[in-house]
Structures are given as structure tokens and as C-alpha cells.
Amino acid sequence: MSSKATILAGIRAAKPGPRPLPTLPPDPPPAPEEWEEAFRTVLAASKTTFVEAGELAAYVAATGAETVVSTLPGLEGNLDVTAIDDPLQLAGVDLAILPARIGVAENGALWVSEAECVHRVLPFITQHLILVLDRELLVGTMHQAYRRVQIDATGFGVWIAGPSKTADIEQSLVIGAHGARSLVVCLR
């Protein structure tokens, strides 16, 4: 018998009787202002900063980043990520600016899929990351978020809720473990 058959037979012999699936909570009533406030508060707590939409271009210029990748329509970088074959070539990216698909008020998570980042490693390998989200794409809870996003629409998608961090040395918070050293969010 193959291991698959052995495992499945073992499960069938051992599993408990049927248990129903519970009903999940409904979407919370729309509260755009409260959601935005909660979204900003929780992201600020995870060391994320904000830039206003009108100031985004100036902010990017002022960072002095040498290698900039942008997939945000209307904002040009100086490295075309679609022209790159090997993700290793992104090792020198200083700043990436990507649109996000959805934002979650309760935890500050922003959905970025392969469609936005082109190379999956981009939001991680870049030294700094800017995510741009339309205000109307904010939702209240993760339950609502998973109803809005089709997680298998692309081969890869990720919730990003701050800059890369670790507390593995004596529980001291350090920002910039392996992924982006900073996250800036622009709501527009």
C-alpha cells in the first residue's frame, strides 16, 4: 500500500463522527471613518508611517533611493520589474512602490498579490516599501477581507501588516529583520 493509502486508511479508521462547520460572522456594518482610524492606529503601532496621496511623488524623490521599482500607475521608478527574468536581479532595490488590493481595519493588513509585485520577492527583498491603497478598499475584519479577496486568483498573495521585524533577541523589538526595513502606507 502506498503511504497515501496507508495514511488515508488510518484516518478513516480513527476519525471521530461528523461535526458540522460553524457559520462565520457576517460583515460588520460599513464604518469608513472608524475603519480608517483603526487602520492607521494599528499600523502605527507596528511602526508603519503614512504619507498623503498628494505628497507621494515628493516623498519618493526625497528618500534619495537609488534603485526604485514602481508598479503604481502614474508613478515611475527607474527599474522596470517586468523586464527582469531572474528575481536575484532585484537584490539591489532600495524602494518599491506597489498598489495594494485591500486593507483591513482590525489589524492593518494589506493584500498584495503577484499581479501587483510581478516578482513575488519584490515586497520582501526591497530595502523599503510603500503600499498605496484606495480608501474605498478598506474593510473592517479579516472575515470580510477573505470574502473580498480570491486568494488563488494568482499563484502568490500576501497580507503585509508592517515592516519586517523580529524580537528573537531577548524580546527586544528590532525593525528590519530580513524583509523591508520600513513600510509607508498611502491612502488615497
Add this chain to the structure above:
Amino acid sequence: MTHAKRAADFLRNESRANWHDESLWHVRSKRDTIIAGIPEWEALRQLGSDIKDNVLSNLDTYLEAFERQATANGVTVHWAADAAEHNRIVHGILERHAVDRIVKSKSMLTEECHLNTYLEEQGIEVVDTDLGERIIQLRKEPPSHIVMPAIHLKKEEIGQLFHEQLGTDAGASDPQYLTEAARQHLREKFLAAKAAITGVNFAIAETGGIVVCTNEGNADMGVHLAPVQIHCMGIEKVIPLAEHLGVFTRLLGRSATGQPITIYTSHHHRPKPGGEMHVVIVDNGRTKQLGREDFRNSLKCIRCGACMNTCPIYRRSGGHSYDHTIPGPIGSILSPGIDLKKHGDLAFASTLCGSCSDVCPVKIDIHDQLYKWRQIVSEEGHLENGKRLPLLGAGAVLSRDGAYNFMGKAARVALKLAPRALVYNRFNPWGETRELPEVPGESFKEWYANQRKDHEQ
């Protein structure tokens, strides 16, 4: 060596034990603070528990659905009956691609299977990339906690380790500086790796994808740069629907470290263009646990570590004292099923206070299971004499009214008269670190009878 003995060793350094206790309690407190912001927290735990109950009762069909969907997505799915087969499968994939160095993110399953040792014996360099995991890998130690693997170490020890192995400045122990050094060191490894291995937090039957949660971004740095990605999961990691991730992502980060969600929650569904994606589904004793009615709930665990952070025994004995891949309360109900003789004593590494069950995000009855394992350890004859004989004696006395009254009186008299050496000696391990309370003049029974008499008069 027993857990009690290893715990005693840990406690020899009192200030360090206190520091460990406080570090963990700090994490538990952060969890409390953040769940206070979720009024429906208890209902959410119930949802998590109910979904996992449904998973256990449909595990076979969900796994088959997952495989079907994943295969349709272009993912190769493997099945491993035990650790040895898991290791052979992973090695086989690496061998086919002539891979001699890999990066790996945190996976308790691969720890359980001792994958690193196996691959290293085959000449493959394995680099753990979670900072805490890298630290303990360089120290050639197992993790002492499932979420914070190096929680037992002081920054000065890590500074010294990095000085020796990564060339950081002598005496430097600033966490920011040390983390930056690890970032630089591991970037080289990420860029050079030809394959990446991760664990799996959730596998979705509906979509055939897997979810990996990290704060550091190390799993993603590995997986997206290496041409071959391998994800190793226990059979119990599957969940039915994508929308159930809403429940578990809300529970996991808050329970683990008091965060609203992990920084990165990555959903992998198809191999990257030109790449390969493998998922290895592992049993290694889990179907056996599923068949144990009293203990199958342990398979609902989502590996948040909350039961460790809250446990008064774990906090004061350290993860290594459990001598098992998964320490703490959850480890203590998983390990006796794997090797009762070796790990049976872990069922006693608990005060049965129930705090583990109270914080568990999927409502596993951990302390009840600890109690039940104790019965089995005793029935199977694995109880050490130091526990077995006093319990036999206590059982004999407590079940006989007359004997109980007599022994109580005798003890009250004897304890008053006996020299200290007669009470506190090697036959009384309980007294090694504890003082008996002052001996009362009368028993509660006598006191109660006297009270009634006074009252009636």
C-alpha cells in the same frame, strides 16, 4: 533523566530563572492586552475549535481535496507515513535538482523529523533563517519554544556567539546591531540557495494552497528566490475553506505574541514561473493520536505557543527541560503518545491549574488531557517509585475513614516531635525545595465538630 531533574538544574540559577519567567509572562500579558480589543474573542475561539473539530471528522476527504486542487495548480504533493519517509522525500527532491545548500524557515515538523541532521549527513548545507532558529542552529541546540526558539538566551550570549561565528565586534550585544549582522549574513544565504523549505500554518482544501506566517519575512525571502520550494506539513494542518483563514489569522498572531496579525501572511498556490513547488504531507504518529478519543483534540493545535507563555511550570523550567520538539503543555500531551516510557513524566510537569486550556485559541482541553495521561502512565506501570509508593500509601489511607483519622493524628504528633532530619531527607523529595506548613493542633474535622458543639450550646 526526568523533567523534574532538568527543571531543578534550570532553577539552580535563580536570577536567570526569574528573568525567563518574566520574559514569557510579558508575552502572555501582551496577548491579554490585545484580545481585550476583540469583544467577540471567546466566540472566535469557539469558531476556531468548531472548525478544527470538523477538520478532524473529515480529515481524509479534506486532504484528498487539497491534493486534487494543489495538483491542478501545478503543485507536486507527496505523502510520508513517518519521519524517515519525509526526510527521504525531501532529499529526493533536492538530489534531483543537485541542490547542495538550502535555506529553511521555521517548521516544527522538520524539527520533529530531524530533517537538518539527515540532510547534513547527505552533504547538504542547511541554513535556518528565522533569527531565533539561526541562533540556536549556530549553538547546535534545539529550540526551547515553538514561536521564540531562543527565548532562553541572553543577548550577551548571542553577542558572543555572533562574534565567534559571524565576526561581529567583541562584547557587542545590542539587539539592533546583532539583528543587522544576521540580516547581512543571511541575505548571502538567501541569494545563494537553490531550494527553500518552509513549514505550513494552514493548507486550504478548497483552493489547494498553503499559508505561511512570519514576522521577519525569512520564509518569503527563501521561497521566492530559490527555484525549488518545499513546504512540509502535518496532516492536521488542512482547513476546509479559504474564508476559515479569517478565523485563524485573527487567533494566531494575537495568541502567539499579542500582535493583531503576523507581519507577513503568505498564500502560496502555484509554483513561480520556471520554478517547482512541492508539498509533503506527513503522518508520523498523527493518525494514531486521532484514534485516541481522549487525546485527539491535541491535533487541533495551531502552534501559537500561548500555553507555554502562560504555564507556571514552563516559565520556570525552560523549554529544554521537556526534552521534546514541542515543549510546554501542548508538548506534554503530544509526546506521551509518541513514547510513553520516555515522555510519560511530562504529564506531571503541570500544576493542572488549567491556564493552558484557558488561553488556547482552539480550546484544547490541555489540562484535562494531562490528567488523563497521568492515569495511563500509572496504569502502564511507568510511574517512578518516588511517586508510585506514596500514592499507593495515600490511596490506602484516603479510602478508609478510620485510617485517615488515625494517620492525621499520628502525623500531627509526629511532625511536632520529629527532628528536622527525619522529615526533610532524601526520602521526601517534596521537601527538598518546600517547607511544610506549621502543624495545626487539630484537624479540620475536629475543628468543625467543636464549632458545631459550641454553636449548639
